[in-house]
Amino acid sequence: QQQVKQSPQSLIVQKGGISIINCAYENTAFDYFPWYQQFPGKGPALLIAIRPDVSEKKEGRFTISFNKSAKQFSLHIMDSQPGDSATYFCAATYSNSGYSTLTFGKGTMLLVSP
């Protein structure tokens, strides 16, 4: 069973702080690592993604750091805001046979306190 291990399970951060969520994977065939954000009662939405040939990708307040040798990647949310409160899922995937599937981490519930 291919797995993506995500931690922490839940996280509370004060407004303006940095939220950090970590993920580790096992299958070195994975070649794409997206992060999804899910608000209660809604479907996940793609937040940011990275390929293993890049060590860091930044989009606004969101940054992915990638360590290929350690098979780990993390999401950093700078200047966290109450509106960032959601569940975050890391995922990993690889292209095979014309379509792709995602392996999700178990999710991190982030609460940003005002």
Next chain:
Amino acid sequence: GAVVSQHPSRVICKSGTSVKIECRSLDFQATTMFWYRQFPKQSLMLMATSNEGSKATYEQGVEKDKFLINHASLTLSTLTVTSAHPEDSSFYICSAPPTPGANVLTFGAGSRLTVL
């Protein structure tokens, strides 16, 4: 951008009845759609891969006779939960790659099924 629409967003049914959930790709064609199930505060579990014009591929442990999937067109896949029971109550989410072979998926807003 690619949009996936799900309907209904919420449905309540009596035990033993069947419920159909629709998943539509609104501005793109999807030869493949994926159906996920999510229990409260848990991750998304892939149930099946829906293939246009052919049989769906089910993940291990998912009863294909209970969760009927039909992908009759390039923009519509349906999931029918047959003879639903309270343990089938869950959040069902469909998704599709916005372009063929894309590494990411666009998700619908989900359908909350409650079986009484």
